[in-house]
Every structure is written in C-alpha cells, then in structure tokens.
Amino acid sequence: MTSHTTLTGLEIRLAARPVGEPAPDDFASAEVPVPQPGDGQILVRNTWMSVDPYMRGRMDDVPSPVLPPFELGAVLEGAAVGEVIASRSADVPVGTTVSHFLGWREYAVLDAAAATVVDTGLAPAQAYLGALGTTGLTAYAALTDAAPVKEGDVVFVSAAAGAVGSVAGQLARRLGAAKVIGSAGGPEKTEKLLTDFGFDAALDHRAGPIAAQLAEAAPDGIDVYLDGVGGDHLAAAIDALRPGGRAALVGAISGYNATEPVPGPANLAQIVYKQLTLRGVQVGAYFHLFPEYIAKAAAWLADGSLHTEETVFEGLEQAPAALLGNLRGANTGKTLVRLAV
Amino acid sequence: MTSHTTLTGLEIRLAARPVGEPAPDDFASAEVPVPQPGDGQILVRNTWMSVDPYMRGRMDDVPSPVLPPFELGAVLEGAAVGEVIASRSADVPVGTTVSHFLGWREYAVLDAAAATVVDTGLAPAQAYLGALGTTGLTAYAALTDAAPVKEGDVVFVSAAAGAVGSVAGQLARRLGAAKVIGSAGGPEKTEKLLTDFGFDAALDHRAGPIAAQLAEAAPDGIDVYLDGVGGDHLAAAIDALRPGGRAALVGAISGYNATEPVPGPANLAQIVYKQLTLRGVQVGAYFHLFPEYIAKAAAWLADGSLHTEETVFEGLEQAPAALLGNLRGANTGKTLVRLAV
Numbered sequence: 001m002t003s004h005t006t007l008t009g010l011e012i013r014l015a016a017r018p019v020g021e022p023a024p025d026d027f028a029s030a031e032v033p034v035p036q037p038g039d040g041q042i043l044v045r046n047t048w049m050s051v052d053p054y055m056r057g058r059m060d061d062v063p064s065p066v067l068p069p070f071e072l073g074a075v076l077e078g079a080a081v082g083e084v085i086a087s088r089s090a091d092v093p094v095g096t097t098v099s100h101f102l103g104w105r106e107y108a109v110l111d112a113a114a115a116t117v118v119d120t121g122l123a124p125a126q127a128y129l130g131a132l133g134t135t136g137l138t139a140y141a142a143l144t145d146a147a148p149v150k151e152g153d154v155v156f157v158s159a160a161a162g163a164v165g166s167v168a169g170q171l172a173r174r175l176g177a178a179k180v181i182g183s184a185g186g187p188e189k190t191e192k193l194l195t196d197f198g199f200d201a202a203l204d205h206r207a208g209p210i211a212a213q214l215a216e217a218a219p220d221g222i223d224v225y226l227d228g229v230g231g232d233h234l235a236a237a238i239d240a241l242r243p244g245g246r247a248a249l250v251g252a253i254s255g256y257n258a259t260e261p262v263p264g265p266a267n268l269a270q271i272v273y274k275q276l277t278l279r280g281v282q283v284g285a286y287f288h289l290f291p292e293y294i295a296k297a298a299a300w301l302a303d304g305s306l307h308t309e310e311t312v313f314e315g316l317e318q319a320p321a322a323l324l325g326n327l328r329g330a331n332t333g334k335t336l337v338r339l340a341v
Numbered sequence: 342m343t344s345h346t347t348l349t350g351l352e353i354r355l356a357a358r359p360v361g362e363p364a365p366d367d368f369a370s371a372e373v374p375v376p377q378p379g380d381g382q383i384l385v386r387n388t389w390m391s392v393d394p395y396m397r398g399r400m401d402d403v404p405s406p407v408l409p410p411f412e413l414g415a416v417l418e419g420a421a422v423g424e425v426i427a428s429r430s431a432d433v434p435v436g437t438t439v440s441h442f443l444g445w446r447e448y449a450v451l452d453a454a455a456a457t458v459v460d461t462g463l464a465p466a467q468a469y470l471g472a473l474g475t476t477g478l479t480a481y482a483a484l485t486d487a488a489p490v491k492e493g494d495v496v497f498v499s500a501a502a503g504a505v506g507s508v509a510g511q512l513a514r515r516l517g518a519a520k521v522i523g524s525a526g527g528p529e530k531t532e533k534l535l536t537d538f539g540f541d542a543a544l545d546h547r548a549g550p551i552a553a554q555l556a557e558a559a560p561d562g563i564d565v566y567l568d569g570v571g572g573d574h575l576a577a578a579i580d581a582l583r584p585g586g587r588a589a590l591v592g593a594i595s596g597y598n599a600t601e602p603v604p605g606p607a608n609l610a611q612i613v614y615k616q617l618t619l620r621g622v623q624v625g626a627y628f629h630l631f632p633e634y635i636a637k638a639a640a641w642l643a644d645g646s647l648h649t650e651e652t653v654f655e656g657l658e659q660a661p662a663a664l665l666g667n668l669r670g671a672n673t674g675k676t677l678v679r680l681a682v
Contacts, residue, residue, distance in 0.1 A: 282613070
C-alpha cells in the first residue's frame with residue numbers, strides 16, 4: 001500500500017440478532033475503506049481469525065460482565081492474528097506478527113498496546129489462536145486451577161474433539177490422569193479421540209444417552225470433569241463425580257441456541273453430599289499464565305507430543321459458515337478462517 | 342440403675358419409607374431392653390437429640406457416599422448428647438457428658454472412642470448439637486472455606502432462621518461482610534432475622550418470588566451465597582452473584598420431599614461467564630476445625646455476641662413431629678428434642 005491509494009477491506013457485521021440457531025442472513029459483509037493508524041497505532045492485515053462458540057452469546061442483546069453484546073449493524077469481534085503493514089508505534093514495527101481481538105475484518109487498526117507480538121519461530125501464527133491461544137489456555141486453566149487434575153484421576157472431557165477439549169484430553173494425561181474419557185458427536189470424531197487425541201475411551205453423544213455411556217466407561221466414577229456442553233453432559237458428570245470431585249465449566253454449547261430457558265440438571269443436590277466443586281472459567285482471568293503456558297505448549301507442539309487439528313474455512317466470507325458449523329458441532333479441533341488478502 | 346434390674350428405653354424406628362413428606366406412620370416407637378456396655382464401651386442416657394433436615398435423605402433407599410440410608414425397621418440415628426451412666430472405658434468415666442451419633446433412643450451403648458467429651462462448663466450440653474455442633478461448624482466451614490467471606494462482601498443466606506443460617510448470618514458480619522441478607526418463610530421469622538440474628542435485610546420467600554426480592558435487597562449483586570434451600574433460591578443467587586462470586590451449598594431442603602426429579606436452575610451458564618464457584622459442604626470433612634471453632638464460638642456465646650435460638654420438643658415421642666416441623670419450615674433456630682428419662 002502507499003499513502004495516496006485508498007485501501008479497502010471486507011468486514012462482517014451483525015445484521016440481525018438470531019433467534020435460535022443463527023442464519024446466514026444474520027450476518028452482512030461490507031467492503032470499507034481502511035483508516036490510517038493514528039499515533040501509537042498499528043494497521044494489521046489479518047491472516048487468520050478464530051471462530052468460537054462463545055461468540056453466539058455475544059449475538060444476543062444480553063448484558064454480560066465479561067464481553068458486551070455485539071452491536072447491531074456493527075462489525076463483529078474476535079481473536080485474530082496478522083501482519084503489521086503500517087505502524088506509528090516504535091514497539092510494534094511493520095512486519096511484526098501480532099495477535100489481537102479485532103477479527104471478522106480483513107484489516108484492523110488498533111492501539112499497539114492492544115496487540116500481542118507472537119513468535120512465529122516457535123509455532124505458526126494460527127497456533128496462537130488455538131493450542132497456544134485462548135482455547136489452549138482455557139484447557140490449561142481448567143485442569144490446573146479450576147478443577148485441578150491429580151495423579152491417578154479419572155477425567156471426563158466433553159466437546160472433546162473441539163479446540164479446548166482436544167488439548168484438555170492430552171493435558172489431563174500429562175497431569176497424571178489414570179484414565180481420560182472424552183465425548184463428541186458422531187463416529188468420526190470419537191474415532192479421532194482415540195487415535196489422535198489420546199483419549200482412553202470415547203463416548204458418542206449422538207449414539208445414546210451420555211449418562212449410561214459414562215457410567216460404563218467409568219464404573220467407579222470420575223474425579224474431574226471439563227464441561228463445554230452443559231445440559232445432559234453436566235448432569236451425567238454430576239452423577240459420575242466421586243466425593244470431592246471437581247468440574248470446570250468453560251462453556252455450555254448445548255444451550256447457546258436455546259430460545260427458552262433450559263432447566264438445569266435435576267441432580268444438583270449431589271453437589272452437597274459429594275462435596276463437589278463446580279467452577280466457571282473465563283480465560284481472561286488467566287492471561288497471566290500465558291507465558292508459562294505458551295512456553296510449555298510450544299515445546300509439546302515442537303516435539304510432536306501435543307496433537308492438534310484445525311478446521312479451516314477459506315476467506316472472510318466463510319466466517320459465518322465457520323461459526324454455524326462450530327455451533328452445530330460440525331468442525332473438529334480449532335475452527336479457523338484463513339483470510340486471503 | 343443396678344446390674345440386676347433390666348433397664349429399658351424408648352427408641353424410634355423407621356417403619357416405612359416416606360413418599361414425599363414423611364407422615365407420623367413412617368415412624369414407630371418401641372421400648373427395648375438396654376444392653377450393658379462391653380469392654381471399652383459406655384452406656385449413655387441421652388438428654389438431648391438433634392433433628393436436622395438432612396435426615397429426610399437417609400429415609401430414602403438411595404445409596405450415599407456419606408451416610409447410608411436408614412434401614413427399614415431399624416432405629417434411626419443422629420447427633421445426641423447425654424450423660425455416661427455406665428462405663429467400661431477408663432477414658433470416659435461415669436458422669437461425663439458426651440456427644441455422639443446414636444440419637445433417636447433414650448439410652449445408647451457405644452464404643453467410648455465414638456463419643457466426644459463435651460465441656461458443660463463452657464456451654465450447656467445441648468449447645469454442642471447446635472451452635473457448637475455440626476450445624477454451627479457447617480456455617481463456619483461454608484463461610485471460611487467453601488465460600489469464604491471477604492471484607493466488604495454482600496452475603497446472602499437462605500434458610501436464615503434455621504440452625505445453620507442463623508449462625509451463618511452473624512458469622513458473615515464477623516468476617517467483614519458489608520451487608521448480610523437472609524431469607525426465611527413468614528413474617529415472624531423474617532422479623533427475627535432483623536431483630537435477633539443481625540441481618541441487614543430479610544426476604545420472605547412466602548411473600549413473593551425470591552429473585553425479585555433479592556434483586557431489590559442487593560441491587561449491585563452479591564458476593565457470597567450460603568444455600569440450604571436449592572431450587573428458586575439457588576437460581577436467584579446465581580442471577581445475583583457478581584463475577585468471582587462463591588456459593589456454599591449445605592443443603593437443598595426445597596427438594597427433600599420431592600417425588601419426581603426437580604429440574605435445576607435454568608441459569609447455570611452464568612457459572613461460566615461470571616466465573617462462579619459452587620461448592621458442596623459436608624461437615625464431616627471439617628471436623629478437624631471443631632477445636633478452633635468451638636473455642637471461638639463458645640466465647641461468642643459467653644459474651645452474648647452470638648445469638649442462638651432453639652425449638653425444643655419435649656420427649657423422644659415428639660422426635661418425628663420435630664423432624665416434620667423442621668422439613669416444613671415450622672421451627673426456628675436449632676430443632677432439638679429434650680429426652681425426659
């Protein structure tokens with residue numbers, strides 16, 4: 001680019017608030033002029049963006065203490081990585097690869113302070129959206145802090161073929177779990193749990209009630225549960241958790257598209273008499289662990305001991321389809337959009 | 342007693358497993374011969390016994406990792422205090438006052454090792470069933486460990502006129518809470534919360550939905566919730582808890598008489614995005630805190646800074662009525678039966 005041409009880029013906006021499952025019409029794309037960075041700012045050409053189930057929540061007009069709802073008509077947001085192509089910050093020069101939170105657009109202008117420089121010598125840029133990004137850190141925070149895995153534990157991970165779950169299963173093993181059980185939808189994913197993600201047992205929630213499958217896979221119960229699903233999975237885990245058991249709740253995808261309140265498990269009294277702990281995880285509270293986590297996980301990626309997968313959608317136009325697929329459970333591993341600009 | 346007369350005493354047995362609310366016919370009383378203590382055992386004349394909502398759970402034939410179901414036809418069990426009237430243990434001589442777990446009978450024979458000597462110089466014997474007993478310790482464990490109260494917290498206590506709640510409210514204040522809100526059923530109890538138990542606000546769950554009342558009493562939310570109720574109270578608390586909020590679950594009396602599974606709150610997704618912690622409390626896991634707790638609480642009782650109440654039923658025959666009253670929310674403070682033998 002030069003300063004006398006006008007750079008334009010595509011962005012995806014929230015066109016309508018979805019009722020239930022989002023539809024393509026809930027999104028709109030627009031080609032817009034890209035502003036020049038102001039003082040202390042950088043202009044980033046986004047190369048990859050992250051698509052995550054939590055984004056569905058931001059499409060509703062419901063106040064949240066964490067992230068506000070997306071605004072109707074405004075461009076969406078989310079994690080992305082890209083290359084700095086113009087800079088008015090000495091700290092982040094042109095050519096740097098950064099991660100930031102202005103995804104859903106081809107070009108982003110932001111304060112340099114809001115960007116994190118990533119080391120593409122350590123891992124490819126898009127890894128910083130997945131195994132080395134918030135989804136990997138979510139798994140790490142869940143199993144080391146919110147519901148710490150101890151030597152010999154039986155661990156159950158739901159949404160186990162997803163971005164968080166697929167890392168969590170391998171992490172549980174590394175933390176000393178004696179048995180790691182995962183659940184996913186369909187034979188293809190459950191097979192992958194066993195062959196690629198190192199689970200000892202794989203439950204297919206589309207094949208039958210999860211509670212019976214979990215009871216069979218863990219006849220003596222479980223110690224730790226990582227919940228990305230809620231609903232029947234959470235109920236089954238509460239039944240299966242042994243006294244003193246711990247659950248980290250990182251998401252509740254089963255309810256994200258619900259249009260009516262979904263009652264919770266009928267077995268919460270077990271929390272009392274089994275002295276269970278249920279703890280919610282917001283990864284933003286764990287960003288201080290990023291350096292320690294990235295150092296470890298990058299080494300595991302480099303030596304091949306951490307297996308990851310990506311479901312990649314090509315071009316920003318495909319980002320809505322990527323999110324819809326994610327919410328339907330159609331994707332495996334980390335869902336990414338590669339931006340082709 | 343002398344060794345050549347046969348001592349007999351009343352005991353209360355489980356005659357039938359209740360369906361829903363227990364009925365008087367679910368209990369049976371019998372006058373039985375009292376055995377002599379064996380080697381290492383003591384014979385205790387029970388003077389007071391404790392009646393607690395959790396006993397309802399033991400009347401069902403449902404396995405529990407904590408306490409097994411009561412056996413049909415067998416004498417019930419529960420905390421009691423009494424005087425040692427015969428002893429074959431040098432550690433626990435005749436005349437000692439002890440607490441133990443063989444209530445629901447006038448005389449108990451047990452291993453001396455299963456009895457705890459209580460100091461009636463510090464507080465009356467029956468205090469060791471309430472404020473100095475497991476219900477007091479439950480409040481202490483809940484608010485110092487499971488859901489610790491910090492300086493300036495807004496704390497909500499349900500079943501606040503009960504044995505646990507009435508101690509918990511005063512404890513929360515002592516731990517630095519800025520505002521302590523309690524809920525109870527009916528104007529008499531809620532009045533008592535304000536005048537006797539030191540609550541800043543009292544919600545009457547019989548007067549209207551608890552969620553709206555809690556939102557009004559704590560417009561900026563709560564930090565800590567002590568749950569003895571479950572159901573609508575737990576849902577309201579989850580709505581009101583601020584990010585990082587903590588809930589100690591000590592009981593779920595709203596569901597104890599349920600004959601069908603009762604769905605849980607529909608707002609559990611808030612656990613995730615507000616990073617809430619829900620933790621069950623079984624007081625048995627905290628018995629190591631008894632010495633430190635009793636020392637503190639006995640001093641508070643002695644200087645009048647801890648106010649307690651008792652609802653006393655006279656005579657073991659009244660024990661079923663005491664439990665039924667407890668489950669219906671008819672009693673205030675600690676429910677006790679005074680044994681008149």
